Amino acid sequence: MNELKSVLLRSWQSHFWTNTATTGVLTLSFSLILGILLFTTNLGRFLAVWGDEIQITVYLKDTVSAEQLGAIKRGFQSERAIEGFQYINKEAAQASFEKSLSSYGPDFLRAIQGDNENPFPASYLIKIAKEKKTPELIAGLAQEFSKWGGVEDVSFGQEWLKNYAVLLKIVRLMAMVFTTIILIGCVFTVSNAVQASLTVRREEIEILELVGATQKTIRRPFIVEGAFQGILAAAVSLFLLAIAYKLIYQSLDSVLGAATTLSTLSFFPFYLVVFVLVLGAAIGAAGSYVCVARLNTGWAAVHEGHS
Amino acid sequence: MIELSHVYKIYSQSVHALSNLTMKIARGEFVYLTGPSGAGKTTLFRLITCYDRPSSGTVVVAGQNLSTVTPDQVPFVRRKVGVVFQDFKLLKNRTSFENVALPLEVLGMKRAEITARVNDMLDQVGLRYKSGYWPNQLSGGEQQRVAIARALVSKPGLLIADEPTGNLDQNLSNEIMELFARINAQGTTVFVATHNQSFISKGNRRVIRLEKGHIADGFNRPAPQLQEVAAREL
Numbered sequence: 001m002n003e004l005k006s007v008l009l010r011s012w013q014s015h016f017w018t019n020t021a022t023t024g025v026l027t028l029s030f031s032l033i034l035g036i037l038l039f040t041t042n043l044g045r046f047l048a049v050w051g052d053e054i055q056i057t058v059y060l061k062d063t064v065s066a067e068q069l070g071a072i073k074r075g076f077q078s079e080r081a082i083e084g085f086q087y088i089n090k091e092a093a094q095a096s097f098e099k100s101l102s103s104y105g106p107d108f109l110r111a112i113q114g115d116n117e118n119p120f121p122a123s124y125l126i127k128i129a130k131e132k133k134t135p136e137l138i139a140g141l142a143q144e145f146s147k148w149g150g151v152e153d154v155s156f157g158q159e160w161l162k163n164y165a166v167l168l169k170i171v172r173l174m175a176m177v178f179t180t181i182i183l184i185g186c187v188f189t190v191s192n193a194v195q196a197s198l199t200v201r202r203e204e205i206e207i208l209e210l211v212g213a214t215q216k217t218i219r220r221p222f223i224v225e226g227a228f229q230g231i232l233a234a235a236v237s238l239f240l241l242a243i244a245y246k247l248i249y250q251s252l253d254s255v256l257g258a259a260t261t262l263s264t265l266s267f268f269p270f271y272l273v274v275f276v277l278v279l280g281a282a283i284g285a286a287g288s289y290v291c292v293a294r295l296n297t298g299w300a301a302v303h304e305g306h307s
Numbered sequence: 308m309i310e311l312s313h314v315y316k317i318y319s320q321s322v323h324a325l326s327n328l329t330m331k332i333a334r335g336e337f338v339y340l341t342g343p344s345g346a347g348k349t350t351l352f353r354l355i356t357c358y359d360r361p362s363s364g365t366v367v368v369a370g371q372n373l374s375t376v377t378p379d380q381v382p383f384v385r386r387k388v389g390v391v392f393q394d395f396k397l398l399k400n401r402t403s404f405e406n407v408a409l410p411l412e413v414l415g416m417k418r419a420e421i422t423a424r425v426n427d428m429l430d431q432v433g434l435r436y437k438s439g440y441w442p443n444q445l446s447g448g449e450q451q452r453v454a455i456a457r458a459l460v461s462k463p464g465l466l467i468a469d470e471p472t473g474n475l476d477q478n479l480s481n482e483i484m485e486l487f488a489r490i491n492a493q494g495t496t497v498f499v500a501t502h503n504q505s506f507i508s509k510g511n512r513r514v515i516r517l518e519k520g521h522i523a524d525g526f527n528r529p530a531p532q533l534q535e536v537a538a539r540e541l
């Protein structure tokens with residue numbers, strides 16, 4: 001603990017600006033990557049709530065036979081993605097329609113109904129398991145159902161679903177592209193920054209080698225320091241992101257009002273915060289290790305033309 | 308203490324820094340290494356301190372054949388040799404005391420023993436009262452004395468100094484050489500590269516003179532004979 005303190009103190013005292021620059025670059029990169037992660041997961045959640053509204057309705061022919069009904073039921077039961085299904089007979093369909101349109105007046109209702117014949121088909125309302133609910137699966141199931149005997153038509157909010165799928169794809173693709181670009185840039189800048197700070201430390205390494213320090217002894221302080229800078233950068237980025245999240249949430253709240261969907265948004269869970277800190281430390285330590293290992297090879301490490 | 312046998316160091320086709328060098332320095336000797344710039348003095352010291360390997364030939368230091376040393380063993384060879392450079396090579400972010408303590412920290416010595424030995428060593432070079440000074444608060448001569456204290460604090464048995472007085476005036480240089488003589492009297496083998504003719508001609512010490520990577524004629528004998536040669540040729 002004492003050694004840790006003295007290593008860090010000495011390093012920050014004598015290399016304040018290179019350390020600050022390295023940590024700053026790390027912080028910026030972490031913030032961007034974590035920001036994208038936070039944005040896409042929350043957008044995904046936001047869209048998933050909309051996705052909940054989607055369900056499949058299978059309309060049956062009036063002429064459907066008992067065997068066909070049985071086959072349809074068995075078909076639903078054998079489909080794993082289906083969590084449950086509800087039969088709605090012609091009368092119930094008519095009743096619910098009448099209820100929803102009653103405000104338009106009884107004349108209108110009678111006009112549609114015409115004779116005493118009930119024009120509404122019986123149907124099955126199908127509930128898809130939440131975790132399996134993807135646009136592709138829903139479209140696939142709907143297509144399959146429409147081929148079954150006794151089925152008149154299948155509806156599943158086709159138009160909306162298509163847009164939803166496209167939107168999700170675009171967001172995911174953009175997130176991937178951005179993250180890749182930032183990661184590549186991150187690796188370059190970090191390795192440059194560490195390289196620059198190592199050039200400053202070259203002398204230090206040279207002298208430690210001179211007095212017979214082992215490779216381990218020489219590398220340890222650099223790795224400790226890299227880990228510290230990584231943790232520091234991760235902590236600062238998380239802090240900045242938390243503030244940004246709070247501000248955006250508040251402004252969304254005032255714009256959207258008491259929209260229920262807002263409650264599905266959330267910051268990173270605790271375990272992820274811990275994971276990010278550990279990852280930060282690991283990245284910092286690994287970066288330092290790679291760079292110091294290049295200078296400190298154990299044998300004839302320093303080639304200085306001294307004549 | 309040091310034994311070289313048919314040592315070559317070839318940097319490239321045209322640069323033969325050392326060629327067919329054979330010499331022996333016994334325990335307790337004080338030897339000057341001299342010769343013009345580019346003669347190969349630093350190259351020789353780099354071989355002795357494991358900073359480089361010879362192109363061919365063998366180097367034995369303190370009984371250890373350096374051709375068989377693995378990278379893992381290098382630090383342990385370096386601990387047997389104290390090294391002093393022209394440019395001191397002190398850590399700027401450590402005080403005199405901390406610089407001298409470095410080799411003992413590397414050995415993993417206890418705090419109390421480090422303090423005792425560093426203070427004792429700083430006494431020997433006359434700088435105990437500047438323990439807490441930073442290198443940039445010390446004069447060149449003082450910095451070199453701190454560097455010497457660092458080289459000797461772990462009692463290495465062999466001290467190698469590559470033009471240690473190159474950056475110092477004559478008075479300070481004399482002080483440093485007197486310090487080396489004292490250390491040698493205590494039993495440490497001393498091998499010093501220098502350009503300074505006054506030391507070479509004054510002291511009745513053994514001198515090895517390098518020229519273009521060879522030992523110059525007549526300059527690789529034990530001390531007594533050398534005196535005559537030096538008197539004749541310098």
Ligand SMILES: Nc1ncnc2c1ncn2[C@@H]1O[C@H](COP(=O)(O)OP(=O)(O)O)[C@@H](O)[C@H]1O
Nearest residue numbers: 305306307318322324344345346347348349350
């Ligand atoms: N790393 C190196 N690469 C190529 N040539 C070198 C290197 N180090 C030294 N030399 C050459 O080897 C010769 C001996 O150099 P050096 O041992 O430094 O001489 P001195 O210390 O006696 O002045 C010189 O010609 C020098 O240019």
Ligand SMILES: [Mg+2]
Nearest residue numbers: 306307348349
């Ligand atoms: Mg030299």
